[in-house]
Amino acid sequence: MKQTETKATAWSMVLVPLGIAAVMTPAIMLAASGSGQGFDSVVNSIESRYHAHATKIPFMWLVSGIAGVATHGGVRGLHVAEFDDFKGDGDGVDGAEFNALIEKHVGSGWQRMVRETTRKTGGGGGEQSLIYVRAEGSHVGMLVVDLDGHELDVVQMSMNPDQLMHEVSKHRHHHDKSDDSSSSDGSDSSNGSDNKAAGESE
């Protein structure tokens, strides 16, 4: 009798953790992949709605890592998906439906900042640009969905605006300094006149 009880306890010790793992694994996998919302969800929804296949850039994690190091954390978490020869419904996409699809799958926390639509003329697929942002602590997440004719790109990244602008301004000062030194040698200097405001025109 005692032996049977010990056996049952041993079994429960194995089965309970297994049961918990079985229940938790899909949830953890879902959270880790981010397929519940954001980039993956948006790409998957486009793939299934328009029967298209996205090309993911190989070694994107490496590019993302290099970007993070090069900008000292200014940019990180780069994700890029390309749809070449995207036909939509055969003759482009319905702008309102496309927008609703992205809106549904982008998930909570993301706010649409910009939507630009150009109706197709002739055989083109028209243009649709959607920019979403969300707060991520010191960083700001940005998700861009851009359809231009038959090319559709989805890009997500996380940026630290302060760090990024610090890096940009550092390089700009360096550039201006080298311009100054070359102008003191008698050569012409543009004096950074091409430095147009970064925030100008969405």
Added chain:
Amino acid sequence: MMKRSGVWASLLALGIATGAAGIALGQDSLPEPSPIEKTLAERATHVTEVTLDKNMLAFASKFMDADKDDDKDDKAVKDMIRNLKGVYVREYEFDKEHSYTGAELEGLRKYFESADWSPMVHERTKGVAEGTDVYVKLVNGQMQGLFVLDAEAKELSLVLILGPIDVDKIGKLGGNFGIPKDVAKRAQKEAGK
């Protein structure tokens, strides 16, 4: 009995709709898009929609030229943007002239109009549904909002800026956040009068 409850339901719905339209500009938060915008977008060949709340403006302002902080004037513009409560821009371009009606323009004006806002400019072109409207929100003598509805033959622009605005700096907002340059310049000219 059914008829009476139907009447009450209709009255309630009308009351809610009127209230929502009335408070569209009364609050400091950005309004929900007007239903007219949807129909305009369906007819337009090119549509630009920019919606920035306070947080997004703070973020976007960081990407403005950092080097220009040395310029007092540009720093003041940046500070003004940082203190804004929201920017709402809609721009519609049509391939045919007057693809919108006078009733739609009136509907947009009514949707954004409220007691807090004072009309500053009402410019009309005779015989066609074209014109410019500029409304300002004044609180204790300070401009706390600007609304511009600019209707041209093939273009319709709607700009709503909420928050403390420096009249002399409005023009500098043009070209930023989807605000058309000409609309910003015009608003500055009219508001500065």
